[in-house]
Amino acid sequence: MAETMTAGLRLGQRVPDFELITYEPTKGDFGKFSLKDQIANKRWTILFFYPADFTFV
Amino acid sequence: MGADIVTVSTDTQFTHLAWQRSEKELANVKYSMGADPTGTVSRMFGVYNEENGLDLRGTFLIGPDGKLMGMEMNFYNLGRNIDELMRKFKANIYMMKKGGNEVCPSKWKDEGDKTLVNPGAKMVGKVHEALQGS
Numbered sequence: 522m523a524e525t526m527t528a529g530l531r532l533g534q535r536v537p538d539f540e541l542i543t544y545e546p547t548k549g550d551f552g553k554f555s556l557k558d559q560i561a562n563k564r565w566t567i568l569f570f571y572p573a574d575f576t577f578v
Numbered sequence: 579m580g581a582d583i584v585t586v587s588t589d590t591q592f593t594h595l596a597w598q599r600s601e602k603e604l605a606n607v608k609y610s611m612g613a614d615p616t617g618t619v620s621r622m623f624g625v626y627n628e629e630n631g632l633d634l635r636g637t638f639l640i641g642p643d644g645k646l647m648g649m650e651m652n653f654y655n656l657g658r659n660i661d662e663l664m665r666k667f668k669a670n671i672y673m674m675k676k677g678g679n680e681v682c683p684s685k686w687k688d689e690g691d692k693t694l695v696n697p698g699a700k701m702v703g704k705v706h707e708a709l710q711g712s
Binding site for chain 1: 580583601604610612614624625632633635637638639644645654663667670671
């Protein structure tokens with residue numbers, strides 16, 4: 522998957538399903554994000570990429 | 579507002595935990611902190627920098643139907659404006675609520691601000707008049 526999709530996504534396009542392991546500060550525990558779950562729960566998602574922890578964001 | 583914020587970097591969830599617990603600025607964080615150490619998700623969104631393994635400052639808005647509704651990308655040296663992000667987000671929710679025949683012009687900030695209704699042939703060359711409400 523990664524090799525074929527380095528060019529990024531287009532606006533209006535359906536985003537292919539993906540998952541991320543997360544840290545959940547409100548729970549103090551690890552969790553999982555899944556786009557499929559967001560769609561099932563009719564939730565909007567704001568994805569906020571940044572270079573690295575321990576730097577200014 | 580029916581939305582979830584997920585921050586993503588190529589750090590692991592363990593580093594996220596350590597950073598959130600040590601940095602006082604992050605003491606009240608409510609959002610999920612996503613870990614993408616392989617860069618798989620970052621590559622999919624086109625924010626992965628192969629040269630240094632770090633993500634660019636990209637923000638993506640995904641609708642409840644899984645469609646990509648907005649994107650913004652800045653190089654490392656420019657921070658993002660959260661007001662503009664919220665404006666775009668509110669506008670997207672508002673337009674979806676209105677069912678697709680209303681659009682938000684550049685100066686739209688919040689519900690109640692002037693929108694353009696049913697933009698079409700009649701509005702060509704008459705956007706000024708439409709914004710004045712005549």
